Amino acid sequence: MTLPPSDIRLEILGFAAAMERTMRKHDPEKGESWMYCDLEFLINKLKEEFEEVITSIDGEQSPKISKNTIDELVDLANIAMMLRYRGIFSGALA
Numbered sequence: 001m002t003l004p005p006s007d008i009r010l011e012i013l014g015f016a017a018a019m020e021r022t023m024r025k026h027d028p029e030k031g032e033s034w035m036y037c038d039l040e041f042l043i044n045k046l047k048e049e050f051e052e053v054i055t056s057i058d059g060e061q062s063p064k065i066s067k068n069t070i071d072e073l074v075d076l077a078n079i080a081m082m083l084r085y086r087g088i089f090s091g092a093l094a
């Protein structure tokens with residue numbers, strides 16, 4: 001099912017925009033290497049980014065979501081997006 005952008009929740013569009021900003025920041029250095037690198041590299045990166053989210057949350061004095069945690073959540077989402085894309089590209093949904 002394909003959704004027109006107008007049917008996508010603003011919260012999701014905002015998150016996607018944050019993901020895109022982070023991807024663009026890394027483009028000069030990494031480009032589209034995520035499309036062709038070893039899957040194991042991305043899977044390990046997902047685990048690393050998850051740990052960075054947890055470390056950031058645990059580092060807060062009280063339950064709150066800091067700028068650093070938000071950035072780490074976006075990093076995690078980008079790796080998840082890459083793995084989803086690689087899975088679809090390899091026929092996981094066929």
Ligand SMILES: [Mg+2]
Pocket residue numbers: 049052071072075076
């Ligand atoms: Mg990170």
